[in-house]
Amino acid sequence: MDTRNWTKVTEFLLLGLSSRPEIQPIIFGIILSMYLVAVTGNTMLIIVACTDTKLQAPMYFLLSQLSFIDILLTTIIVPQMLVHTMTGIQTISFKNCITQLFFFMAIGSMEGHLLAAMAYDRYVAICKPLHHSTIVTRSLCLRITSTSFVVVSLNSLLYSVLVSQLTFCGNQVTHFFCDITPLLKLSCTRPVVNEMLIFTEGAAIVISPFFFILASYVRIGAAITRLHSAAALKKAMSTCSSHILVVLLLYSSVIHMYLQPSSSYDLEQDRQVAIFYTVVTPMLNPMIYSLRNKEVKDALWRFWKKI
Template structure:
């Protein structure tokens, strides 16, 4: 369907991750496996953070929120992509596209804000440990989380409204979901206002958490250098390495995708990068935090032990019959 006016566009065609038909079953299997691992891993982290008494701390409250965000982020895009991968009909209605754009931008931005809150938690724990309990509380983390939700929601709403004011000259989106970049590429005229917002207000909302994280770790690095202790350095690395790795995974792909001039956009490469932060990163985050964190591994072992005990003492179980 070729269109010349935005009001005539009633649906978009999502071209998917690849245009090669023979690759669709392979893509379906790989993405489905990664999605299931991401959901199961993050659900387990949420459960242990909520139920394990030893994880009732601000840091693990934020970690549970990050896991919730990862589940939401993957679910916004991946199930639809999987359906379209094996389907001839790859259309999405205009309204659903704008709604998907809003939720994706909201959740994606929220992940950065949570990582910034986690960096502040680590900064206080390492640089001012005696005041940690008084400075960082669960209530403070809840207030930060709620405020961040409001900020990123308003930011995403602004972008979504501006997209609805664009004039589209086509409806084929070179992507597997409705994202801001491919939609701007469909505009008949250069969307100057949208691009200005991306590099001004967008930078403020999306990159300000990143700069805050950099500042926090700079202060931590200075504190560690002043300690002149190899043991302190090892402790800091063991405490912060998981968080640093997650930050690099997220912001490496975000900066590659969005914070560059429109003249350098390559939509074919962009949709391959997009699969990284919509599926791969949510899949890796729980693995990073569980494999490199003794407290999380201990909580998972305790949860598994409780499940085994509960199963053994169920009515009719082999242990009860004996």
């Protein structure tokens, strides 16, 4: 390719969910409604987890951290998307685009690490119930979350720096926010280094929590099988079902979006999957935990009566 035709990109044009102007008000209303539900539900979970005396176990501390991450994740994306949809001005500066990419990747990766910590808590609670209070402590949870945050931040910084050094042959991003895949598609040359990192270092950061969760539930399943007790199975399912459902919601979309070569991506389909990951899942998580966890449900009811 003739490098003389390359120009420095100073801003990107985010094409949004749809180019049809007649459905923009519908998109705005739906996304705004889901965003408000997500923020409200997760905020209520944070409040009850921090203030209710019956929810002071490490599991609920991790749940409050997950809710906080969900609020950050959807807030990084949705307000800007709503402004672009309402005003029709869809440009974003190069600097702001890379900044959004950094925070999106860091916060998104952090969610998987929190779910892995919650899986470890469930494993200890079921397989080593007598030692649960001494093994899984709030200080351990704080160390896990702080270490995970440092790791995912360094990983996101690496990706952001590499993307910022690319030369782009165009500035129209087929997405509603600055994600790594559509940006790589705009590169004038195939970003081999970036793709190698996605499948090596990136996969290790993003997918390793999933394998840890899977291993935890294999151990839990083996422990329950040895008990030969229907009551134990019922208790374990009631304890873990909410967490399993949230894990499936998260990783089904993550694996689809990122663990394939950029040449085989369908960006139109990925926009729909991204809505599920950035808006729908943060909205559903507090509903799943409040409806399927009796302690959380009771705490929310006590909080509602106080109001």
